Amino acid sequence: MNTNDTMIILLTGAGATAVTDLWAITRRRIFGMPLPNFGFVGRWIAQLARGRLRAQPIAGVPPVHGERVLGWTAHYVIGMAFALLLPLFWGREWIWHPTLPPALIVGLATAAAPLLVMQPGMGLRPTAAARLQSIFTHAMFGLGLYLAAKVFGSLTTGE
Numbered sequence: 001m002n003t004n005d006t007m008i009i010l011l012t013g014a015g016a017t018a019v020t021d022l023w024a025i026t027r028r029r030i031f032g033m034p035l036p037n038f039g040f041v042g043r044w045i046a047q048l049a050r051g052r053l054r055a056q057p058i059a060g061v062p063p064v065h066g067e068r069v070l071g072w073t074a075h076y077v078i079g080m081a082f083a084l085l086l087p088l089f090w091g092r093e094w095i096w097h098p099t100l101p102p103a104l105i106v107g108l109a110t111a112a113a114p115l116l117v118m119q120p121g122m123g124l125r126p127t128a129a130a131r132l133q134s135i136f137t138h139a140m141f142g143l144g145l146y147l148a149a150k151v152f153g154s155l156t157t158g159e
Helices: 003-031 038-049 067-083 085-090 100-109 112-121 128-157
Strands: none
Touching: 003 067, 003 085, 003 128, 038 067, 038 112, 067 085, 067 128, 085 100, 100 128, 112 128
16 A cells, blocks of 8 residues: 555544544434443553553543543544555455445444453443444444545545
8 A cells, every 4th residue: 555545544444433423422412322431441541551451340440641532542543443454355446446345344343342352351241232332333433434435535536
């Protein structure tokens, strides 16, 4: 991948992450569901940096200075990193001519990260409904990957 490809895919990941954030806001307004607490993510990351793989439960761990900024930054960096899976598995061509199925596959596959790593690491035991919501949110991330790639790719290529 060249610099232009990398920039498009990083913007695609950031755009897809923004789509999931818009979904969370919509979910809150329509269904009254709470917004994700990225401060807890930052707190967990700070615990990882201290060599603590698991915190039980994260809400009981003392707050860390800058945890919200750390959590939000990680949220977007992780989204950009996940976007790199698209050209890795579907080739550089996907960046310039994105299709929906690969984006949805990556989106759904990324649901494994919170379900298998982050939530257990933060001492959370999500309910079946929470697991289903995580899968749906990551499907929205996949849709966001596709939409963001279409937007950012077309801005660069003039299509």
